[in-house]
Amino acid sequence: MIDLNCDLGEGFPDDAALMPLISSANIACGYHAGDQDTMHRTIALALEHRVAIGAHPGFADKANFGRLPMDLSPQQVYQLILEQLILIATIAKEEGGILNHVKPHGALYNRAAQSPEWAQTIAKAVYDFDANLILFGLSGSHSIRAAKHVGLSTANEVFADRSYQANGTLTPRHQVGALIQDTHLCIAQVTQMIEQGSVTTITGQNIPLQADTICLHGDGMHAISFAQAIRHALEAKKIVIQAPRPNKD
Template sequence: MQQVDLNCDMGEDAGESGAQSDEALMKQVTSINVACGFHAGDSATIHRTVAAAIKHELAIGAHPGFPDREGFGRRDMLFAPEEVYAMMVYQIGAVQAFAAAQGGRLSHVKPHGALYNRAAKDAAWAEAVAEAVYRVDGSLILYGLSGSEMVRAGERIGLRTANEVFADRMYEEDGSLTPRSIEGAVLTDSAAAAEQAVRMVLNGEVVTRGGKLLKLRTDTICIHGDTPGAEAHSIALRQALREAGIHVSRADQIALN
């Protein structure tokens, strides 16, 4: 039976509505990525999100991003690789401490937004990200865009890696995600997102914006919590995967690499 992890970025809204939305999505996913306070989140929100994840028996990940709350970490910024390394260690450590303080443990790391996209293409940044994860805890799993520089850097340094795909995003022919500024970059139809996800798991392929087939490996599927109708997306996706005979499991329970 084929297996796949479902992950979702959480702890990005400090309000009560954010907490309720996160809790609803936790019923559908197997792994969460907790905002570390740079692009979003704060200490109280990290504490609350980690506690809820432990209650739901989900894999807990750190979701480090750029120090860019105004742009939600989605604006490209220039840093030297050593600065990338330092901001990664700082943010991973924050979520790791909250997990340990509540009797849990950190399972993985998934960079956010523009940091994620840059490290997917830039080998030096990818090396800095992978080294930071490895130095903090070599048993952690590094989540990265399927087939990207970040995944390759993680494999070279000895980390377990999870090739990540996106149910609700359109792809370019080079394997990158279509920029959000382009119309249709985010799939808002639940059925279409679920169909794309099942195809990626079963066939290892996705149809790009230009209509070509792109081959990719799928270890984990991201559901964006801030996509309109995210809960409906997640329910439709779980149902579609189940009907296709695909078992949903935490990444730390799946054979990776």
């Protein structure tokens, strides 16, 4: 079983086409992209297609789409996450749905993956808001470790449309080769990550990782064709596509 997630509600045109192809939607909470109207529409679309609803909180920086780092105190990070969870959870309730997971966006996601302090602060904010939420984080990163430490369920996230560095992080977007543009390469990477538990880095090394959920970016130029191809490849291998659910002991 594997989850197929996508970042949606960010103002790009393919949300309606992508939603039937995925199992989890990470919906922008209005800070890096989107607004309350977008959240209402995207959540309604997710409910229509029985797709798990996730919060996709980011830095309050629409000008840079939340992709530039910001220096914030732990209390500011905590408040940043909490405000966005409150907002999207309220809208989800109004639409008749509930949140299933949280996946930080962009530079916030990367900072949490690499910084124990940021990871701990974000995990605590999520746990304090709702201990039943699942935290999506870069596979094997500080995000996953911190979430487990506070008692959250986790989903190790891998990427279908991004290349990897030797240390397991994603290749920065400004570097050549950061984005995977070829469908065959995309499917080969996804298959390797699921079946072999590894990924071939941009420098040709194979490194181990755990794949619980596969991310496809909704703003990618190949988003729809990649989603269709991934779904077809997984179904051909009899791999069930299903959203993760929290572990309730």
